[in-house]
Amino acid sequence: MQHLSLFELNNLVRQTIDLGLPRAYWVEAEVAEMRENSGHCYMELIEKDPRYNTPIARASAKCWRQTWGAVKPYFERETGQHLRTGMKILVEVTAQFHEAYGFSWIITDIDPQFSLGDMARRRQEIIRRLKEEGVFDLNKQLPLPLFTQRIAVISSETAAGYGDFLSQLANNSYGYHFKVTLFPTIMQGEGIEKSIIKALDIINDNYDDYDCVVITRGGGATSDMSGFDTLELAENVANFPLPVITGIGHDRDECILDMVSHTRVKTPTAAATLLIDHLHAIDMRINDYSQRLANCATRIMDTERQRLQRLTDRIPTMMTMATERQKARLDIINERLSRHAILAISTQRERVAQLEQRMPPAIEHTLLTARHQLEMLQNRTANLDPQQLLKRGYSITLHNGKALTDPSQVRRGDIIETRLKEGIIRSTIN
Template sequence: MAALTLYELNSMVRDVVELGMPGSYWVEAELSEVRERSGHCYMELVQKDLTGNSTVARASARCWRSTWASVRPGFEQVTGEHFRAGLKVLLQVHAQFHENFGFSWIVTDIDPAYTLGDMARRRQEIIRILKEEGVFDLNKELCLSLFASRIAVVSSESAAGYGDFCNQLDTNAYGFAFSVRLFPAVMQGERTEGSIISALDAINSEADDFDCVVIIRGGGAVSDLSAFDSLALAENVANFPLPVITGIGHERDESVLDMVANKRVKTPTAAAALLIENLKHTYDRIVQAQERISVSVSRRMDYERVRLERVSGRIPVLFSLVKTRQQARIDSFFARVGAAAGRIVAEERLRLDRLSVALAPAVRQRLSAENHRLELLGQRISAVDPAILLRRGYSITLHNGRAVYSPGQLSDGDVIETRLAEGNVRSVVRNKDN
């Protein structure tokens, strides 16, 4: 059996397509990607399941320049929307199979009366709910730290965007040091929402260790951005206690997550550039403040130097004036002290003279009184003088040098002495009771 060439096989497919599907069809689909090149429009069409999370059909479509130039202005004028990803559209297409380029749906008309697709309506509903809850701008109200360098990153560990982000920070032109910690998450597909929320929960438990959170996605289809139009994920980011920076989309695409984040950039490298620029701005402010302080201090020193020179020039004159004034004060003080001392000495001398005059009569009177008192005391002493009593015939009996007042003081054999006016008599006591 002879083998067919690829061209022959593709030609057969083309004939089957042209014969089996000769007409045009109206088809409703959601735009997951729209690109314009050389005047032509290239589209990626998707159909989601009823939950809106899983893609059940996907196809490529093209609108050639001649048709696109007429249908695009009419569509945008009627809908008030740019022809972009996220819209659900009604297209008139016919099938085309080219031997070299494969199968594609060729768009010949677009119904502008067909409104926004389910993806866009769901996004608007999420935005409405977030605004009603009062959290839509909550994360935007947080201020990115001037010294933000401790970065928590939510991304796929194997994503090229994460590597580009880290490399951008590590090789920054200013030598700024960043501390980056990855919290791995799935960044496309049905698991995206739950995976990112889990990563945010892990960061929240260590929130004091970080300055901000960066959610980045390294490339991927635009249709995968629908995972970031999630109410639960948007609420987590809106209420997060740290500023959240997103770099998950392309230049022309914006997810709900981008809308509620503190800052939104296009790519992971743009997120790194934002952080570098933030530190650069802080560094410039510090340098400018340093320069202003230096200039201010220099001016102040010049002013104080001139002022000091003026003061130092006035010091000798001031010192001379002060010295003269103080010397005059001292001289006046000494004069007043001398005069006061002279007055006090004169007053005390006069007082002493008065006291001396008054003292002599008092002394003489006191001496006379004391002499009279002594004479009286002498008379009293003379009256009780033992010698006088002895001359009168009295005697004194002594035993062991003590006067005897009672016979009870003596015992037989005691030697007593009797003192008389003209001598002493010794006796021995015998028969004391007789």
């Protein structure tokens, strides 16, 4: 039986592939895995079913050092993004089969415009979802507090932009004081999204301690902007209870984080300037209101002073008029009193005349009544006269000139008098 060695079989496969796939092909795929080694780039490409988001095709691809050294910076320059996992790309590949290493696609070129279009589509999809959820402009609707001085900053602790932000606030020409609290985060490379969301969660737990949040990066590679274009981060910022100011430090493109934030500025320094200008505007408004209040008070005082002066000038005239009115009133009252007095005297005179006519009969009747009562009293008095009682046979016993009514009032040897009709009997108590 004729047989082949493995090398011969693989060589036959290589020749077949070289003959059957002699040219380069542009292939659309998603980067599932990616690593660089010794200047070469090794990728795992996949295609997913759009309905179920599951892989339906997979292939390995390589980009050798010479090609990768030119393709990588070109892609990053055109797209502003690092080539990373999860990104859709359009690459030119050629088929290669090696007897010892097997089959792989060799990347010879990459089209950054395709990835730009895909990223744009993804950005538009995120924006569409945010608007459908009704949160796209939610953070913009929050009012920036009048005295925005307690600032929560999300940034890298070592970032030059953070230092510029602090310096700008501390050296403001108005002498305003700001309290800045830093929440250190990763602002470049992988992990931007999770790091910022974690910082937002910490701030949200104590949001009453802050007036606003500033997310600042202060420069960095354009390719690191992809971390600010995620749905989860945008939803967190859009729904945050405090105004969020972004100063990512990239003025060429606007990321989704900028779109949903309360205010977007170009740099950390511009964010600090925004806060200073806002506080200065409030300060000027207060000064303006104070000046208006002082002017209003001055006008009121001047008006009242003039009014008082007019009243003062009118007092003599008013006093004269009041005096004349009171004199006239007194005259009227005097006249009324005179009439009332004359009428009262006339009335009393008539009453006195009537009483004079009624007095003799009344006096005579009163005297008769009194005389009758006196006679009755005389009769009663005569009946009560002790002499009358003595004449009737009664006697009165006296002790020391007082009537004796109780035997206990006298003692042995006391002298008592007994008065009778015809005389007095003196007795000694034995």
